[in-house]
Amino acid sequence: MVVVNPPGDVSTPALQAVRAVLDAVCDPEIPILTIADLGVLRDVRMDGGRVTVVITPTYSGCPAMHAIDQDIRSTLAAAGYGDVAIETELAPAWSTDDLSAAAHVKLRSVGIAPPAHRTKDKRALLGRDVACPRCASQQTERISEFGSTACKALYRCRSCLEPFDYFKCL
């Protein structure tokens, strides 16, 4: 029998158990975020003993995707799920709008400015009005289009003078 959980419905105990295990899988480059926080985890299905995990890539060239794939397999294997399939889903394309509300709070807590919501807004997409994650000042400036990873830009706060990463809208 195939058990499919509709989006947002994690009512099946077996699926809830798998999702709880997957909560231990984090982004290797921003380890404070789980793959569920990131919106990379799209779906989990169970068919008999087989667990199918559906994920979506963030940036086209994000080198973390391969590591995430391996981490899902090893984490599930350690929890006793031996038969695991991972499917990659491209449509709809991942967007920073897929980050959970918890992800925004977590990012700010480690000094990374979260992406502005509503990526259709051109101003947000190109990183204007980025608030400092430390002092919340709007007086910030972009230092570099790319920061420590492809998904981030490097900014500096003109009020508290601290440099910080900005998780770019995509």
Place this chain on the structure above:
Amino acid sequence: MNSAHFSYVQRLGDNALILGQRLSAWCGHSPFLEEDIAMANTALDLIGRARMLYTHAAAIEGQGRDEDALAYGRDERQFGNFLICELPNGDFAFTLMRQYLIDEYHHQLFQVLCMSGDATLAAIAAKAVKETAYHVRRSGDWVVRLGDGTDESHRRCQCALDDLWAYTGEFFAGDAIDSAMAAQGIGVDPAELAPAWREAVAAQLKHATLVQPRDDWQADGGRAGLHTEHMGHLLAELQFLQRAYPGLKW
């Protein structure tokens, strides 16, 4: 198998792979750290895009090939990238001017492909168009910074533009594959992208105090597999490992 569909998607992948390969060579050689990171990250975006396009092309073909077979297992004549992508990097001005001309093209192209009747291609385009918005802002900024910079940077930037202009005609010269894909609602007739590209480029070059070259002879052939003398050398480096040890895996 719809062979026009396969070729269309594969050629988009070829542009991304070959340009990504060229840009990767800057890693560790850019003028300062942030720029080094930017160059490598742009290359990563392009190679990631190539992987998705090749995977999709291989699925359309349905012959059991994969992204690696398309990237590492084809010869020069089977690559359909624009010639501009394979030109050697030259100096920093040449690399950034080329990047700007292509980024502006990709920005126009992927906006339209977001509406492709091929849902997977539309999804790849939806990702690419947002990444390209960052690429074009960076390369466009550099064109202005170098063009409207010192006498030396202006001279180098103008030289790069003069050398590259003849390679931009290929962006808009459609062939039978493009026509078939446009007719089926999967692709776009590239000629339709020309007005918006020309307008954006003209404004940027003016801002950069650069003189737009006269439209003269235009190079072509890349999309039909007729490449410059540089392509074989590029592929030799790109494909060496898989040619020497076929099927080798990490």
